[in-house]
Amino acid sequence: MRRGAWEGLPVRGKFAAIGAGVLVASALAFSAVQAEPVDETLSIDGVEMTTRAKAQEGLPFDEVLSGWLFREAETRQLEADSFENPGMLYVERGEEIWNTVEGPAGQSCASCHGDAAESMAGIAAHYPKWDADSQRPINIELRIDKCRVEHMGLEPYKFDSDDQKALTTYIKHQSLGEPVNLDLAEGDMQSWWERGKERYYLRTGQLNFACASCHEANSGQYIRADHLSQGQANGFPTYRLKQADMVSLHNRLRGCIRDTRAETPAAFSDELMALEVYLTWRGTGLSVETPAVRQ
Amino acid sequence: MATPRPRVKVPKTAAAGEVITIKTLISHDMESGQRKDSEGNTIPRKIINKFTCDFNGQTVFSCDIDPAISANPYFEFNAKVAESGTFKFTWVDDDGSVYEAEEKIEVK
Numbered sequence: 001m002r003r004g005a006w007e008g009l010p011v012r013g014k015f016a017a018i019g020a021g022v023l024v025a026s027a028l029a030f031s032a033v034q035a036e037p038v039d040e041t042l043s044i045d046g047v048e049m050t051t052r053a054k055a056q057e058g059l060p061f062d063e064v065l066s067g068w069l070f071r072e073a074e075t076r077q078l079e080a081d082s083f084e085n086p087g088m089l090y091v092e093r094g095e096e097i098w099n100t101v102e103g104p105a106g107q108s109c110a111s112c113h114g115d116a117a118e119s120m121a122g123i124a125a126h127y128p129k130w131d132a133d134s135q136r137p138i139n140i141e142l143r144i145d146k147c148r149v150e151h152m153g154l155e156p157y158k159f160d161s162d163d164q165k166a167l168t169t170y171i172k173h174q175s176l177g178e179p180v181n182l183d184l185a186e187g188d189m190q191s192w193w194e195r196g197k198e199r200y201y202l203r204t205g206q207l208n209f210a211c212a213s214c215h216e217a218n219s220g221q222y223i224r225a226d227h228l229s230q231g232q233a234n235g236f237p238t239y240r241l242k243q244a245d246m247v248s249l250h251n252r253l254r255g256c257i258r259d260t261r262a263e264t265p266a267a268f269s270d271e272l273m274a275l276e277v278y279l280t281w282r283g284t285g286l287s288v289e290t291p292a293v294r295q
Numbered sequence: 296m297a298t299p300r301p302r303v304k305v306p307k308t309a310a311a312g313e314v315i316t317i318k319t320l321i322s323h324d325m326e327s328g329q330r331k332d333s334e335g336n337t338i339p340r341k342i343i344n345k346f347t348c349d350f351n352g353q354t355v356f357s358c359d360i361d362p363a364i365s366a367n368p369y370f371e372f373n374a375k376v377a378e379s380g381t382f383k384f385t386w387v388d389d390d391g392s393v394y395e396a397e398e399k400i401e402v403k
Contacts, residue, residue, distance in 0.1 A: 083304045086367040089322040092300065244325075244366035 036220060037069035037229075038076070042289075045082050047177055053285025060216060066286050067229035070220075071295055075241065079293040087169065087239035087291025090246050094170020097163055104153040109167075112151065120171050125178035125288050128277050130187030137192050137277050140168050141248070142268060159267045165246040169237045172290035180234050180283050189277065196278025199271060205262030211275075226295070231256075232283040233276065235292025242295060249276060299323045299343075303384055305398040309376050313402075317348065317356075320369045321386050321394060327362040343394075345387040346370060351380040378402055 042049040051066035068076060078084050098109040098116055113119040128137040131146070138146065144167055145156035157164035184190050203210045214223060215231030222228070236249040247255075250267035253275060258264045265271040304318040321343065328340025340362060347357040355374045374382075379402045386394040 083302065083318055083320070084369060084371075086320065086322075086369070089300065089302070089320070089367060092302075093322075241365075 037065050040069070040076070042066070042068050042076070042080060044080055044176065044289075049177055049287040049289060050179055050285060051287070053179070053283075056281065056284050059282060061230075064232065064283055064286060065219075065230050066283075066289065066292075067232055067235060067294055068289065068292065070227045070229040071293075075293055075295055079289065085239065085291060085293055086244075087237075087246060087293060090166045090169045090237075090239075090291060091173045093162075093166040094168070094173075097167045098170060102152060102154060103148070105151060107152050109147070112147075116171065116174050120174035122175050122178045124172040124175040124290070125180050126182060128182070128273065128280065130183075130189050132187060135188070136270070137187075137189060137273055139249070139268075139273070139276055140171055141250075144168065144171070160248055160251055165237055165248055168248065169246055169291050172237065172288060175288040176290065177287045179285050179287060180280060182277065182281050182284065184281065192274045192277045193281060195270075196274035196276070196281075199275045200278055204257070205260030207260045209260040211256070211279075230282075231279070232286060233280045234283045234286040235289035235294070237290060238292045238294050240294050246291065253279075299386070299388070299392075299394050301384065301386060301394050301396040303382075303396045303398050305382055305400055307399075308401045308403055311377055311402050312375060314373050314375050315400070316371065316373055317382065318369070318371045319346075319348070319384055319396075320367060322367050323386075323388075325362070325364055325366045325368065329362065341389045343368060343386045343388055345385075347385045347387075348372070348374075349383045349385075350374065350376070351378070355382070376400060376402055 042051050049066070049068075051068055052063050055061050055064050068079060078086070082088050095116070101108045101111070109116070124140055127143070128139045129143075131138040131142075133146075141157070141164060144164070148154040149156060157167075182189070184193055200211045203213070211231060214228050219228050219230045233249055236252065237246045238252070239245070240247045248267075250272055253272055254264045254267065299322050301319065301321045303320075306315050309315050323343050324341070325343065326338055326341040328337070328342075330338045332338050342360060342362055342364070344360050345357070346360060346368070348355045356370075356372045358370070360368065379400060382398045382400065384396045384398075388394070
């Protein structure tokens with residue numbers, strides 16, 4: 001076995017050398033180009049999206065950029081055509097759930113809200129919103145759960161269940177193209193925003209990274225093979241090619257935090273809700289792109 | 296996703312002899328048979344293993360699919376249409392299920 005391994009080595013070494021040669025050459029030729037977000041316009045089925053917006057006051061850059069600008073041409077193309085976008089499968093599934101009666105109250109989403117294309121148009125661009133009942137901000141997932149518990153006599157969805165992701169995607173998709181804009185004057189939103197900001201800049205984990213370490217200080221750079229975006233929330237739930245599945249914002253936040261080798265907070269916990277408020281605010285002005293396609 | 300749902304995009308009309316682009320997508324987990332569940336048992340393979348597109352009964356495009364194909368397989372291909380007719384699309388699952396879709400095209 002040992003001999004076999006040795007025999008294999010020179011070949012592998014050769015390949016590695018060739019590979020490295022190519023890498024160096026291309027790095028020299030393209031590094032300046034590849035490190036930048038692309039200068040392209042995203043239009044989904046002919047409707048133009050805002051992928052660059054003026055940054056809110058207090059942010060250390062002039063422009064906020066959609067993650068779409070950081071992805072490769074093939075991935076960008078998948079999002080530009082709603083037929084090719086695999087996330088649209090979940091939008092269709094979400095529409096079915098919207099119209100399906102469920103639970104002891106004999107209600108569907110449509111029983112109260114009618115046609116989502118009208119009743120939900122533009123709504124999700126303004127979430128998370130203040131919820132006076134629970135005295136905390138809630139996102140679309142929690143808003144759906146509120147309806148399920150209070151009006152439909154059902155249990156809240158299990159976090160990241162297929163139905164939760166599909167219905168959230170469907171509702172957010174009704175705001176496609178609408179610029180993200182939160183009302184921080186509602187209730188106690190401002191203090192949650194501040195708490196989220198604190199979390200954004202807090203270094204945690206064995207790697208001692210804050211969100212800002214990658215997505216602010218090094219946005220546009222490569223972290224291994226991954227082109228670091230600004231980490232905007234406007235495209236969530238997002239179809240990620242890596243998982244070949246819809247990925248919710250809280251799943252992604254947990255993934256990022258796990259990767260810093262820190263304790264991962266629970267989905268919809270105060271910590272992550274505060275972070276969602278702040279993170280969403282950072283993307284103010286960007287179009288909702290749900291379901292966005294990312295790598 | 297529970298039930299695989301096909302999506303197909305074919306132009307409604309075309310000129311005789313025109314080369315058209317056909318796009319198809321189906322939702323499917325494409326379970327490769329290589330993964331294990333939380334108890335260590337192999338999750339049985341369940342993939343779509345064949346895709347066919349027929350036009351007026353004649354095969355236009357077909358392919359065998361292997362476990363390395365990712366979830367929700369997408370196929371895009373071209374076809375030359377000489378006459379009006381119906382494209383019929385068929386996906387065959389490992390468990391024997393067949394998912395079908397049809398789309399008409401009018402040649403002017």
